[in-house]
Amino acid sequence: MAARSLNDFPLTENFNLREFQCSCCGQVKIHPKLVEMLQVLREKVGRPVIITSGYRCPSRNKAVGGALQSYHMRGMAADIKVPGVSISRLAQLAESLGFNGIGLYPGFVHVDIRNGKARW
């Protein structure tokens, strides 16, 4: 069996823990419900879902200008994109699957599992 590295193991059929780790330090914290919902989205869209930002440690969050209480720091948010699928279509899909927080950006959609709805 090939040597595997830190955080390298599957969470679901299509997602590996590594995909969610902080890009600056490799720390990771991720809510199981977020991953479950992303897996459902993955199956609905039928194409690879790319996590552009999953967990962020506080210093990484600050560096990217994230919200002070960002759900990325709580393992409850992910920024995603799907090559070949528009941002608005991806946001519609997230909406239909019940993500509570949805934010559209040029190039990616932010989804999170906060309590209560937020749209931007």
Ligand SMILES: [Zn+2]
């Ligand atoms: Zn970090």
